[in-house]
Amino acid sequence: MKPGFVYILTNKNNTTLYVGVTSNIVLRVRQHKEKHMLKAFTAKYNLEKLVYYEAFQMIGDAIGREKQLKAGSRSKKVALINSNNPEWLDLYEEVKRAFGGFDYGDEEE
Incomplete structure (x- = not known):
């Protein structure tokens, strides 16, 4: 069975949150950053961090x-982010280093 990842994206001002799931986090976050789906919620609100x-x-x-x-409130999501990433840094480079060598296939979600 494939591994999985749950992730939270936000914009540069940290005003909007998006929760997603994927089997290939490096590819999926890159797709968000490159706005592969122009009409998607994440592209519309520039959620790429x-x-x-x-x-x-x-x-x-x-x-x-x-x-x-x-299903949780925004405040619960913010608390979760603050407990793990209090400076709200973009973790993409960390994820690339940790999981970039794994090929789970190209996915389109």
Whole structure:
């Protein structure tokens, strides 16, 4: 079974949050940054800064966590980000170093 990741993106001013799930976090965040889907929510609101992610051995676990996060309030998401990334830095380079060598196939979500 494929591994999975749940992630949170925001814009440069940290005003809008997006929770997503993927089996290839490096590719998926790059797609957000390059605005592959121009009409998508993330492209419309310039959500391309990765501020939080979790890795799972199975994609099903990541999907469950995504649902849990999406059901939570904005304040819970902000608290989660603050506890792991208090400066709200873009974690994309970290993710590329940690997971960039793994090829889980090209996905389009």
